[in-house]
Amino acid sequence: MKAYKIPEATVMRLSIYSRFLHQLMLEGSETVSSGEIAEGVGVSSAQVRKDLAYFGEFGTRGVGYKVDELYGYIMKILGLDRQWNAIIIGAGKLGSALALYQGFADRGFNIKAVLDINPQIIGARLDGIEVEALGKLAERVKEQAINIGVITVPASVAQEVTDQLIQAGVKAILNFSPRILKVPQDVVLRNVDLSVNLEVLSFNLALNHR
Amino acid sequence: MKAYKIPEATVMRLSIYSRFLHQLMLEGSETVSSGEIAEGVGVSSAQVRKDLAYFGEFGTRGVGYKVDELYGYIMKILGLDRQWNAIIIGAGKLGSALALYQGFADRGFNIKAVLDINPQIIGARLDGIEVEALGKLAERVKEQAINIGVITVPASVAQEVTDQLIQAGVKAILNFSPRILKVPQDVVLRNVDLSVNLEVLSFNLALNHR
Numbered sequence: 052m053k054a055y056k057i058p059e060a061t062v063m064r065l066s067i068y069s070r071f072l073h074q075l076m077l078e079g080s081e082t083v084s085s086g087e088i089a090e091g092v093g094v095s096s097a098q099v100r101k102d103l104a105y106f107g108e109f110g111t112r113g114v115g116y117k118v119d120e121l122y123g124y125i126m127k128i129l130g131l132d133r134q135w136n137a138i139i140i141g142a143g144k145l146g147s148a149l150a151l152y153q154g155f156a157d158r159g160f161n162i163k164a165v166l167d168i169n170p171q172i173i174g175a176r177l178d179g180i181e182v183e184a185l186g187k188l189a190e191r192v193k194e195q196a197i198n199i200g201v202i203t204v205p206a207s208v209a210q211e212v213t214d215q216l217i218q219a220g221v222k223a224i225l226n227f228s229p230r231i232l233k234v235p236q237d238v239v240l241r242n243v244d245l246s247v248n249l250e251v252l253s254f255n256l257a258l259n260h261r
Numbered sequence: 262m263k264a265y266k267i268p269e270a271t272v273m274r275l276s277i278y279s280r281f282l283h284q285l286m287l288e289g290s291e292t293v294s295s296g297e298i299a300e301g302v303g304v305s306s307a308q309v310r311k312d313l314a315y316f317g318e319f320g321t322r323g324v325g326y327k328v329d330e331l332y333g334y335i336m337k338i339l340g341l342d343r344q345w346n347a348i349i350i351g352a353g354k355l356g357s358a359l360a361l362y363q364g365f366a367d368r369g370f371n372i373k374a375v376l377d378i379n380p381q382i383i384g385a386r387l388d389g390i391e392v393e394a395l396g397k398l399a400e401r402v403k404e405q406a407i408n409i410g411v412i413t414v415p416a417s418v419a420q421e422v423t424d425q426l427i428q429a430g431v432k433a434i435l436n437f438s439p440r441i442l443k444v445p446q447d448v449v450l451r452n453v454d455l456s457v458n459l460e461v462l463s464f465n466l467a468l469n470h471r
Contacts (some may be wrong), residue, residue, distance in 0.1 A: 062464045128467075130466055130467025147354075199466075229364070232303070250339050250368065251273060251408055252268060253345055256409075
């Protein structure tokens with residue numbers, strides 16, 4: 052990865068600002084202040100200004116930001132000025148829900164293939180996509196120019212399918228399994244463990260019971 | 262919330278250590294070193310020692326930790342030495358997948374009710390749970406002693422159902438909608454925006470294309 056280092060929390064807030072700006076565009080707003088963005092998404096206006104300052108000065112003092120300009124800029128920063136192709140490995144309940152999740156396509160993430168090893172699931176249709184055998188992995192990654200692999204298999208096989216994705220040339224992994232995966236330096240990994248999220252809540256709830 | 266402040270990243274790693282320790286217990290291991298934990302979950306051993314040091318010294322130099330003792334301690338810290346009751350608001354694809362997700366029950370999170378406003382979904386069964394009308398919210402929260410509300414409704418109504426949950430007495434919210442929610446100081450909120458996770462990946466992928 053390049054040295055261009057922006058905190059992940061900032062990237063996540065940029066993602067949320069972009070949704071708010073898109074809403075403003077639909078409503079016909081032309082300019083917006085950092086205070087209005089802050090109010091709209093629920094963070095402090097100092098935080099909004101700090102986040103946007105990572106990318107240089109492009110607001111006008113007293114006027115604020117041009118909505119469409121800021122939106123376009125953030126979308127470009129986030130890599131959302133283009134389409135990305137994703138493959139889902141594991142067509143269980145979570146994998147199927149993700150394959151059908153409209154929110155991905157709305158932001159330029161196209162689910163191009165869904166693979167599984169269960170003969171009872173292979174052949175099932177999830178909207179326009181047919182679940183295929185895991186053996187198709189390398190072929191589909193190449194043919195569909197896959198950028199992102201989404202892991203929704205059990206923890207016991209998560210590293211194995213990740214290795215296969217990386218060997219096939221995938222440079223970004225979104226991991227839903229509760230396994231810490233090892234990936235080379237040039238591969239981006241992001242973990243989303245749904246139970247861990249609940250456990251951060253229970254940790255905090257338990258604090259209040261001590 | 263109390264002042265007992267532990268970084269969220271540490272809490273998330275504790276959650277992962279606990280799974281590894283549980284695996285060791287099943288395999289019959291009695292002691293484990295920080296190096297072995299590190300190797301097993303893929304973080305540095307210095308990080309493991311630092312994380313565990315938040316809770317005082319309880320390893321023995323040269324011997325390591327007693328597996329069952331450390332496991333029990335971490336589970337208690339995480340609030341997983343007890344059961345938690347959750348309600349899911351929104352029985353669309355994501356809400357249904359979460360209701361059926363075995364990983365929650367395995368860690369002591371029991372989905373006690375699933376509500377929706379869509380008449381075509383109300384009455385459907387998700388394993389043992391029947392989807393009920395949103396109007397049942399306050400009644401179900403009280404009757405089932407709900408601790409955690411899980412939000413899987415569209416962004417446009419997410420704040421409204423959150424307010425209803427809080428008014429009914431829920432103190433922890435897991436938010437899957439792409440909306441930044443406002444909650445009182447005494448309510449714990451955790452956001453899981455699935456698209457935002459993909460966007461952190463695309464941000465990093467785009468960096469490598471610049």
